[in-house]
Amino acid sequence: MKKYLLPKNGNFYKANLHCHTNISDGKLSPEEIKNLYKENGYSIVAYTDHEVYITHNDLTDSDFLALNGMEIAFCEMYANKTYAFAEQCHLLAIALDKSIEVQPVFAEERHVRYNKHLFSLVNTGGNVRPLDKWYAPSCINFTIKTCNQKGFFTVYNHPSWSLENYSQYINYEGMHAMEMFNGGATALGYEDYNPRVYDDLLRSGKKLYAIGADDNHNKYAGNPKSPYSDAFKAFTMIKADNLDYESVSKALINGNFYASESPEIQELYYEDGKVYIKCSSAQKIYVSYGGRKAQVEYMTDKPLTSAEFEISKEHGYFRLTVVGLDGKRATTNAYYPSELDK
Ligand SMILES: [Zn+2]
Ligand SMILES: [Zn+2]
Structure with a gap:
């Protein structure tokens, strides 16, 4: 029986799940970001400004969905390291319900580096425990757990830019996803394409998805089409029933998406021990x-647009990568044969 790894029904919606505006250190306003994208x-942008959770439901219309989120940074700023060599851990928290108004974790004001006056707009829920943002797995895991409990989709960001290695990221628990592609960091020279980190986490028994996102700030190149721009470099293609908050949240939680720098995956299914993919050239x-x-x-004489591969039960998981004619990649989430054969 065919099992669709990307749902048969519904529509693909192109999403940038990591984005900064002039609320934090981005150049463009939330509305300008909407228009540009x-x-x-x-069809979808998740607004994830640094340290402040502010909702943008007013930007949603019939063909655009604004997801509400924030980015939380843990910085090892107090060790004997300069900024350039200090490890950091950054997480996205994207609300899975548009009615969530309260910031999931409350960073003390001294950690909010940008537009401090906007911090007064943050709804802290009154008695939220201030987060001790020490760069340590215990604090990072507390944050992931808290965000998950409060109805957020949590993502582990740009390990390359963060200078994190195995000894650090292997300790993080409970993220829904990680950034396979951080297009903005890659555009700026940090090579944030992370299949090795994804495999490390999967092999350690953690189950998580892989997204692509720009992490755009739009300040290094005025023209977003310039190769120096951090816009339109990586995205997540989400397959959902409709372009509304509820349907897209459901697709995120269920992993109904793939990550890409450019290639498109049109179909992905599993049948009788084989996986089948249809994609762009x-x-x-x-x-x-x-x-x-x-x-x-x-490819031999002409570009590939499909492939099939045997999957045996001995494989703990499998995931596919498509390399386009321009060398850009698309990657799927990891899938588990033991679950598919049930
Ligand atoms: Zn970051
Ligand atoms: Zn960011």
Whole structure:
């Protein structure tokens, strides 16, 4: 029986799930971001300004959905390291219900580096415990757990830019997803494409999804089409029944999406021990099985637009990567044969 790994029904909506505006250190206003991304084929933007959770439901219309969120940073600023070498951990918290008004964790004002006056707009819920934002797994895990309990989708961001290595990220628990692509960081020279980190986390038994996002600030290049711009570099393609907050939240929680820098995945399903993919023109499609095993298909005389791979039960999980003709990639979430064969 066919099991659709991306749902058969519904529509694909292009999303940028990590974005900064002039509420924190971005250049454009929330409305300017909406217009820019709409004009460039996006249906969804998650507003994730630094340290402040402010809702943007007023920006939603019939063909644009604003998701409400924030980015939370843990910085090792007090160790014997300069800023350039200090590790950080950044998380996204994206509200799964548009009616959530209260900020999930309350960072003390001294941590809010940008537009401090806006902090007065944050709804702290009255008696929220101030977060001791020490760069330590205990505090980071407390934050992830708190955000999850309060109805947020949590994402582990840009490990390359953060200078985090295995000994740090392997301790983090309970994130819904991580950034496979942080397009903005990559555009600025940080190579934030993270298949190795994703496999490390999966192999350690953590179950999480992989997203792509811009993390755009729009301040390094005025023209968003410039290669120096941090806009339109990576995205998440979400398959949902409708473009509304509830349907898109459901798709996020269920992992009905893939991450991409450009290639499109049109179909992904599993049937009788094989996975099938249909995609835009590709030079290479491969499947990784979590261990020292993979299968790859290359284009010969004409570009690939589909592939199929055997999946045996010995594979703990599998995930696929599509490499487009321009060398850009799309990656799927990890899937578990033991669950698919049930
Ligand atoms: Zn960040
Ligand atoms: Zn960011």
